Amino acid sequence: MERHRTDVVVVGSGPGGATLARQLARAGRRVLLLERGRDWRRSPLYGTYPGALLYADKHALLFTREGLNIVRPLMLGGATSMYCGCSAPPASWWRERWGIDLEGHAREAAAELGVAPLPPELRGEASTRLAQAGTALGMDWQPQDKFMSPGRTGPFDCGARCMLGCRCGAKWNAAEYVDDAVAAGAGLLTGARVERVLVQDGVARGVRGRIGRRELEVEAGTVVVAAGGIGTPVLLRNSGLAAAGQGMAMDTTAMVYGLSPEGGIGQDPPMTWSAPDDDLGVLYSTLIDPWLMYPIVMAVKGPAYPFTWPRWGRTLGVMIKLTDELSGEVDERGGVSKGLTAADRERLRAAEEVAGRILRQAGCRPDSILTTPLRGTHPSATVRIGDMLGTDLQTEVRGLYVCDASVFPRALGRPTVLTIIALARRLAQQLLAAATPGQDTATPVLGAPARA
Ligand SMILES: Cc1cc2nc3c(=O)[nH]c(=O)nc-3n(C[C@H](O)[C@H](O)[C@H](O)COP(=O)(O)OP(=O)(O)OC[C@H]3O[C@@H](n4cnc5c(N)ncnc54)[C@H](O)[C@@H]3O)c2cc1C
Numbered sequence: 161m162e163r164h165r166t167d168v169v170v171v172g173s174g175p176g177g178a179t180l181a182r183q184l185a186r187a188g189r190r191v192l193l194l195e196r197g198r199d200w201r202r203s204p205l206y207g208t209y210p211g212a213l214l215y216a217d218k219h220a221l222l223f224t225r226e227g228l229n230i231v232r233p234l235m236l237g238g239a240t241s242m243y244c245g246c247s248a249p250p251a252s253w254w255r256e257r258w259g260i261d262l263e264g265h266a267r268e269a270a271a272e273l274g275v276a277p278l279p280p281e282l283r284g285e286a287s288t289r290l291a292q293a294g295t296a297l298g299m300d301w302q303p304q305d306k307f308m309s310p311g312r313t314g315p316f317d318c319g320a321r322c323m324l325g326c327r328c329g330a331k332w333n334a335a336e337y338v339d340d341a342v343a344a345g346a347g348l349l350t351g352a353r354v355e356r357v358l359v360q361d362g363v364a365r366g367v368r369g370r371i372g373r374r375e376l377e378v379e380a381g382t383v384v385v386a387a388g389g390i391g392t393p394v395l396l397r398n399s400g401l402a403a404a405g406q407g408m409a410m411d412t413t414a415m416v417y418g419l420s421p422e423g424g425i426g427q428d429p430p431m432t433w434s435a436p437d438d439d440l441g442v443l444y445s446t447l448i449d450p451w452l453m454y455p456i457v458m459a460v461k462g463p464a465y466p467f468t469w470p471r472w473g474r475t476l477g478v479m480i481k482l483t484d485e486l487s488g489e490v491d492e493r494g495g496v497s498k499g500l501t502a503a504d505r506e507r508l509r510a511a512e513e514v515a516g517r518i519l520r521q522a523g524c525r526p527d528s529i530l531t532t533p534l535r536g537t538h539p540s541a542t543v544r545i546g547d548m549l550g551t552d553l554q555t556e557v558r559g560l561y562v563c564d565a566s567v568f569p570r571a572l573g574r575p576t577v578l579t580i581i582a583l584a585r586r587l588a589q590q591l592l593a594a595a596t597p598g599q600d601t602a603t604p605v606l607g608a609p610a611r612a
Pocket residue numbers: 171172173174175176177194195196197231232233234235236237238239240242243244245246247248323352353354355386387388389391392395537538539563564565566574575576577578580
């Protein structure tokens with residue numbers, strides 16, 4: 161049994177866990193961050209197809225019982241290792257409905273990370289043509305804010321494969337905040353899978369799990385679970401909080417493709433333009449699956465569809481992201497049930513029609529237009545504020561907090577990461593304010609939290 165003792169133990173290194181660990185460590189708190197995956201950033205496989213199959217849960221073949229494919233990266237940095245780098249400010253309902261003011265935290269983080277749209281010449285010629293077609297139909301297409309700084313570490317080289325992991329270094333990844341946390345003194349254990357929270361008399365005492373073949377126990381006065389929209393409810397259910405994982409949101413996504421004589425968007429950075437329709441509850445954007453993922457995704461649609469693969473280079477894609485209703489569940493073994501409700505289905509049909517019109521306006525052949533199978537990249541709202549959490553993100557167990565996409569009270573229908581970072585900055589501020597001098601100064605059992 162490997163044992164540690166610390167002030168705050170954080171489970172999961174996605175944007176929620178990484179931000180919290182960084183903010184607390186920089187303020188001098190003793191933090192230990194536990195991540196079940198490994199750091200792939202310096203591996204030659206990072207950002208490649210074999211790499212993506214290794215670090216995505218179930219080799220990217222994770223499906224809900226209803227057949228929706230979930231992309232769930234398990235690695236340092238969490239899903240920001242494979243995200244599209246899009247940013248959106250927190251919705252106004254956080255403040256209006258819940259009294260949670262995230263705007264200042266989001267503004268600070270966005271300024272620090274240089275969030276902005278890509279410059280016009282890097283938005284992709286075909287993607288820009290698609291956005292112009294949408295604009296010609298009266299829609300409000302705008303350049304999409306990005307967590308990307310082209311040329312930061314080398315030449316900018318971004319296409320659809322950017323979603324396998326960023327190889328050119330332009331895209332910010334939460335693993336960078338983990339680096340900052342470690343530089344500020346936080347401990348980090350990778351390959352450390354937490355199985356349950358230790359609770360005594362209604363108070364969190366630490367966590368238990370495994371690191372490789374060894375058992376792992378961490379004693380801590382504050383436990384923050386940030387294992388993502390699926391990992392967090394699994395962990396809480398196995399710790400006796402049975403309501404976790406009842407209902408979830410996914411911002412369920414489909415792409416509508418069309419064959420364009422003028423060339424496709426596969427070499428463009430993903431999602432450089434977008435257009436929200438808040439009345440319908442849909443976000444449209446420019447997106448196509450990476451080259452080798454295309455036939456795999458199409459095989460799920462039906463046996464004839466992979467034969468459209470040769471068109472990939474001339475395909476335009478309109479992404480539809482639905483602000484879906486809460487439904488389904490995550491069970492204690494990580495099995496997920498999530499489909500679309502009747503209302504979601506109806507909105508999806510309406511959005512498909514809009515996407516089809518945009519593609520025809522952009523010159524695509526009407527008989528080439530088709531919709532991909534559904535997928536989910538934003539598992540969220542599984543341990544919701546208002547149901548299981550106070551607005552301080554604390555559970556019914558004192559000292560046990562949640563800080564990731566699980567806490568959303570509903571689907572965002574927008575990029576999630578900036579909102580999660582803002583929630584984590586706010587929680588860090590709250591924990592620091594609550595810490596009385598002299599408290600939480602426990603000494604380590606096996607020395608200071610060790611770096612893996
Ligand atoms: C392909 C793709 C594209 C996306 N594009 C965008 C985008 O452009 N913009 C945007 O804002 N969002 C995007 N997202 C969504 C966004 O990345 C996620 O919503 C966000 O990363 C969720 O953050 P999180 O902190 O909740 O959890 P995660 O990022 O999922 O991190 C959770 C971490 O916890 C670890 N973990 C899980 N269980 C355990 C355990 N038991 N013990 C220890 N560690 C554990 C996991 O390995 C993981 O590293 C995209 C997602 C994907 C997959």
